[in-house]
Amino acid sequence: MSDFSWNGLSVVLNPLLPKPLLVALAVLFAALFLLSLWRRARGSVLRLLAVLSLFAALLDPSMVQEKRAYQKDIAVILIDHSPSQSIGARAEETARAVSELNQRLGKFGDLEIKVIDAGAGPDTAEKGTELFTALRRGMADLPLARIAGIMIVSDGQVHDVPQTFADLGIDAPVHLLLSDDPAKGDRRIALIEAPSFGLVGKPVEVKLRVDDLGANPGAAANIRIKRDGVALDPVPVVTGRETTLSLGLEHGGQTVFEIEADDGPAELTRINNRAVLSVSGVRSELKVLLISGEPYPGERSWRNLLKSDPSVSLIHFTILRPPNKQDATPINELALIAFPYDELFDVKLKEFDLIIFDRFEHLGILPDEYFTHIADYVANGGAVLEAAGPTAVGQFSLYRTPLAPIFAAMPTGEILEQGFKPALSDVGKRHPVTADLLADLNVPPNWGRWFRQIAATTDNGEVLMNGARDLPLLVLNRVGKGRVAQIFSDHMWLWSKGFEGGGPQAELVRRTAHWLMQEPDLEEEDLRATAIDGKLEIERRSLSPQDNVNVTVFRPDEKNETVRLTDIGRGRATATVPAVDQGLYRVNDGTRDAFAALGEINSKEFNDPRASAQPLSALIAASGGGVGILPDHALPDIRRVGKKGERAGNNWLGLTRNEDYIVTGISQAPLLPPWAALALSIGLVLAAWRREGR
Template identity: 45%
Template sequence: MVDISVEWAPLLPWSWWAVACAVMLALSLPALWRRAPGSLWRLAAFVVLALGLANPQMLEATRTPVPDVAVVVVDDSASQSLADRPQQAAAAEQVLREQLAKDPTLETRVVRLSQVPVSEPTGTRLFAALERAISDIPRQRLAGAILITDGQAHDIPPTPTFPAPVHTLLTGQRGETDRRMVVDSAPSFGLVGATVTVTLRIDDPTLPAGSQLPLTLRSGQSEDIVQQVSVNAPVTVTVPVAQAGLNVIDASVPARPHEPSISNNRAVLSINGVRDRLRVLLISGEPHIGERAWRSLLKADPNVDLVHFTIMRLPQKEDPTPLNELSLIPFPIRELFEERLDDFDLVIFDRYSQLGLIPLHYLGNVANYVRDGGAVMLAVGPEYAGVTSLYDTPLADILPAAPTGTLLTQSFTPQPSAVAARHPITAPLIEQGASHWGPWLRATEATTRSGVVLLTGPDQAPLLVVDHVGKGRIGLLLSDTVWLWGKGWEGGGPQQELIRRLAHWLMAEPELEENALLAHLRPATAGTPPDIEVLRRSLDDPQAPLPPLTVTAPDGHSQTLALTPSPTGATARFPAPQTGGWAISDGTQRTMVAVTTSDPLEEQMVVATPDRLRPLADASGGGVFWLSEQPPAITLPAIRRPTASASAMNGGHWLGLRRNGESTLQGLHQTPLLPAPVLALLFLTGMFIAWRREGR
């Protein structure tokens, strides 16, 4: 393609050229005013000179047409995977590619939302994908954009602008409705044993005001709760907090026929159960260096209220010291061991000798306290092997090991028992390296009566024994030199972690249950759904046959799953493609795992709609078209190429991609319109004729 144009290339700057023209005009006007002979010829010569100085040029430009660019953005977000929308989008993309490929003046660029990197999931970033697709396209080459989407875009600006028409091809069906559950408020924490209040709303435009639906609350700790709630209005429900730690509750309402999605008919609530300040009673029989280990651990936990008494003087001891100078308060035996005993979550006897300070019937109360669900810990020293041993009290019925009367005074390194690697108190400590533990110096020899031995001392004698008694728990540490670990003597050991885990096991921390069904979610990877990993922790023989698990998906479908033996019990893993609460049971225990979507905005609104993209279409001159009225067939509007000056870029059954007519310059040839010899000849001829006429 060749373009011919005329341009000026003055031999003088235009300001000087104007001055020269003014001088020539000044020399010509007086003669013209007097009508002197030859004045017109002089003016003609000056005009020729002015034209010569302006130097007109004929430009011949060789240009190559450049195709316009049409951008097609395909929405492949989560909401586009519903019903027949993927088939509609794929068919529309194929037809668009075929039609646009027929136009040689048009270049097509297709981009998918999944190809656009985002820092975090924030809904359908349709406008961001469009802006990214045209970032390297000159605006004068942009013909327009076509969006294939369900209309659920979450990043359209309030006043959208675009340099070319933006058309939308809507998937889905006109007039879709959807039932969905929205959680307006839910607490993150709740007290164990209490209830929390959750405010939610069930939206269903097909139901009249006052209608009710059954709301089902499922958890891993109790039976399902079903209650009737109103729709299209906020409702308040109470949810029990059954255990410490994470409580997963799956709230759901029945699906309605022909809904685009049922995943938003449910919501998963994750509530952390916290105890209302644990109360611990610590009684130290005598001051000793190991006493600080218990006190430091319990005082360091802000959720623990510690009541600590150290017996500094026996009742029968006689000396002239006045009683009012011996202590600030008397030892409240009756209040602690009769009136307020049930208020404590854990009672610790640290090197306590039975010397008559606490009457025997009060220690009987302690034994009953354990049977009824309480927790007691004994950290004993030489006194446990003597005549003042707590084993010679009513506590003997619940103690897991009986003293032999021998005190082992030798250096030894505590060794994990065979079951310790599977018990949650000691398993993590062994994994961190039991071979590097330092020695202890003294232990009380005892024979095991019941319970589980976790650590052993000299000659495989029990060193740490734990047991379940009735509804409660008891622990027995048969050495008073555990503090050597805390001092780092000869390498030390995990003193603080051992005591912490032991105390929390005694207080029935769910994560430390030795026979428990635990499950956690493994995040999704590219192209694969998330996995749920199940651990059935058990102290039983790992080779013994295990019952299969029953896994119930959020939609109610169940499957059985075999367990694989592992060092800590048995494990299993399965994919979790559905969002919601997955219930897992082994026949006696039950747990639940919450699977949530990585992008909640994608599941909140799933109804195909033109409303979100209409402002963008109107502002840019584009149109919004439904792809289908009778699925699975689709109908695409015709594609036209109006010029950039056209008044409309869309119609009832067509969409327009702007024809810009851009080209690139390949060559330029410049030719003077008035060659210098011709100009000189014309100027001299005019001046000669003017001179001749004036000379007559």
């Protein structure tokens, strides 16, 4: 064991007897010494010295000299590469400071330099600048006892600062070199409340605030709003005050709002002057009116299919007793109600999202003026689906009413009673309503047969499916703002019964109905862009081949590039390009625009882009570190300091001397050899005996 140590020199005791025995002897000799003192015996002090010399011999002390190799201290340079460091000349100031630090620290012969790069990454916008996470990883293989100090080169906006200095596990100063002047101000938009969903046709409320950081609130400002790239009326606001915007959703699917404030009196960056908000438009309820001409096996299939969709509110009427039918059956036994055509086709017609005529026969039930109302309803954005049966070729067909102009195909008067398998047309293999019904477009579908088809010819519209004799089976058409679909068979219900394996009846009807109700995901001519995981994914849909199609990508910094799309089949052409910058991306194919927002609504990284030592001030103070400002200032002087005392001062920053070492060898020599201790003890005993003899 070591009882004393100084600068590598220590005294080590190696007892020759067990400790309990030594303690017992010490107690015995102490008692005898006290007894001699009580009796005032001569030579007591000499006897005590003799005993002490004997004990020294029993402890066998030796002098140990360590041979030490002192280790170099480590100066850590932590460099902030976060996006906010690209503002102004911060990147240049940071590079200059790091270069000069390396030069100055390299002049100290007892220092090693460890450079740690931090702050960059795809999650920076969401999580902010995380320097200390990288610092811990970088110091994981370093001996913490050799850390002389940490030099942070940053704008100071750090979002993972340890709660206490002790959490770092080091005893060294933390210094900050600010890459920009903290006196500069900036304007920003802060989104306080922003919904991600809204009802189509109803406004959503967005709460925001425009702040002039570093200036007094109360100034007048304007914000400009774009909805899917279309400018809305500007809104005046007052800085520092919360403002509520009412933004309308005009269609289902994603609507991108771009909100931008005017430049402020001081601007570090315009990135935080813009907020991008993506809102999904959903329909609260899809109202469908189903009118069946007469009962037949497929009627219940239509009803069950529409009722199974929780988003559909279905009103279903079956014409059991048309005006021309006269018999003696009492009305109360038929359980009939008067057909409310006034209410349905005049008062509440515009409330329906879709009207389905299933084997409907015009027998004077509806006056021609109501068919005219339906045609106007379609032209103004409504939707009609007609499932034709044998009555479609008679004199009471819907095609002999004012509805005829909205139909793209017309019956020829022939009814084909034969088995056939529905098949996709070339257009159907590219149209989003039918393209995904088959796993492999090159393999004929193994669907069950139908046994009746109404022969028809087309003048316009798109034929998605063909039937017997390659005649049109499913035809889609756009009329004004609305849409019309025609199915020239009443045997679709065979698929729902699984006849000969059945077919995708439910999916086909669902997709057709949603296309009629203008679901964005089923648009046949469409352009889409999605920003995710540092990539911008572009998809263009078209019924035309897309072998040589280019699009233009406009980035948030207003730079643009031309991108070639690759046709992947099913009417889709795609491309993927890197997307790193936060903000709004716009893709244009010459006809339409697509928008994609990259980054958080309230970016933590650019929430306050000003240079500031405040986030790190508590840590710097606890470590004894200091702060330097780089722009227009010389780099502070770097000094080596002791572990005690000041570690930073006026225009100087200190790095501690830890004097850490490893022991390379040991030399040992006895302090009191046993023979010398024995001779000394005997001499003292003789002196004590002589003293007593006087």
